[in-house]
Amino acid sequence: MAPRFEYAQAEEVRDSFARHGVRYLFIGKAGAILLGYPDTTQDADLFVEKTDANGAAVVRALRELSFELTESQAEEIGRGKDFVQLKSGPFDLDLVFAPDGIESFAHAWRRHVEVEGFPVCHPDDIIRSKEAANRVKDRESLPRLRAFRDYWLRRQ
């Protein structure tokens, strides 16, 4: 089992992805936590823009972060397979190239939030993706997440 994702790992992702020019956003509960949502989660989800250049950049960044990718895995990430789970690296990471409930990366990027250099989806996009996913665990967390969204908006 990979070590826990902590601030240092988040910084490594942020810095490596920036060095390689990766266009991405933190999404899911990890994104909400970056915005200030008090809760726990087990992994970090990244919404990655699906373009050839960005796919190649994310592969370079992941390898720099010591994720061991086979050539076929690198090829799948490079072409933006919709959902990729990485559990063999220094920490667990989920790459989402087409999250439920979000029209496009460009739409999400236009209203994204920067938190200490971390690019994060707007809370409304985080909520929409969870609503669309409609999993048991999402349904359970949505009322509190919506309440946090209202609190967060009042503070802006």
Added chain:
Amino acid sequence: MGRSPGLAGQPPAPIIAAVHSDVPQEWQEEFEAAARRPLKTRLRYAFIHTYKPVLDDAGYRSFDSLAEYRTWCASELPDWLGYGPAV
């Protein structure tokens, strides 16, 4: 707390209509307490790692669509993990 770049320097309008339900006082207090903590501290307590059967048993998985992933979760993961569809 972060700041949204918004459009033309203006704060973005809410995309989803605000929910004006009664927010439990406990949640409100938790939001305020979290807002007072530095990001580094928030992250230290936010990420936990417990073994999730099946899900954690492979180092790499990929799916052509999220629908395919959801179907896989529903058929392969134990219900109690909560990855199945809400009914």
